[in-house]
Amino acid sequence: MSESTSTSPAGATASGNEASSSETSTTGAYAIVEASGQQFWLQSERYLDLDRIAAEEGETVILENVLLVKNAQGTTVGQPYISGAKVELTVMAHRRGPKIIIYKMQPKKKTRRKNGHRQELTRVMVQSITVDGKPIG
Numbered sequence: 001m002s003e004s005t006s007t008s009p010a011g012a013t014a015s016g017n018e019a020s021s022s023e024t025s026t027t028g029a030y031a032i033v034e035a036s037g038q039q040f041w042l043q044s045e046r047y048l049d050l051d052r053i054a055a056e057e058g059e060t061v062i063l064e065n066v067l068l069v070k071n072a073q074g075t076t077v078g079q080p081y082i083s084g085a086k087v088e089l090t091v092m093a094h095r096r097g098p099k100i101i102i103y104k105m106q107p108k109k110k111t112r113r114k115n116g117h118r119q120e121l122t123r124v125m126v127q128s129i130t131v132d133g134k135p136i137g
Contacts, residue, residue: 035065065081
């Protein structure tokens with residue numbers, strides 16, 4: 001009877017959790033970079049929208065303000081930046097963000113002002129994250 005409890009579904013679930021945790025650790029390499037006055041969490045082969053960058057579509061942009069890098073070996077935190085670390089981005093397209101309506105009104109004064117804004121954005125694809133010339137992830 002004790003043999004049947006050792007091969008219970010709970011034991012199978014525990015080994016399944018170990019496999020999933022090791023899978024996420026191999027693909028979980030990422031970097032946190034500073035661009036456009038903001039901090040962004042980046043992974044290889046993913047895209048994101050930044051404030052407009054003065055670069056043509058298809059052009060490569062390199063960000064060297066890397067604040068943190070996590071890979072299989074561990075986490076490296078810069079003070080404030082990691083020396084020798086860089087992120088290579090490819091410009092995919094120039095876009096505009098969603099329209100934001102700004103409505104200002106003063107009650108009892110018949111004063112109303114309506115204004116709209118669409119942020120100019122650049123969509124970039126993360127090509128590689130490198131530390132001292134060695135790619136991570």
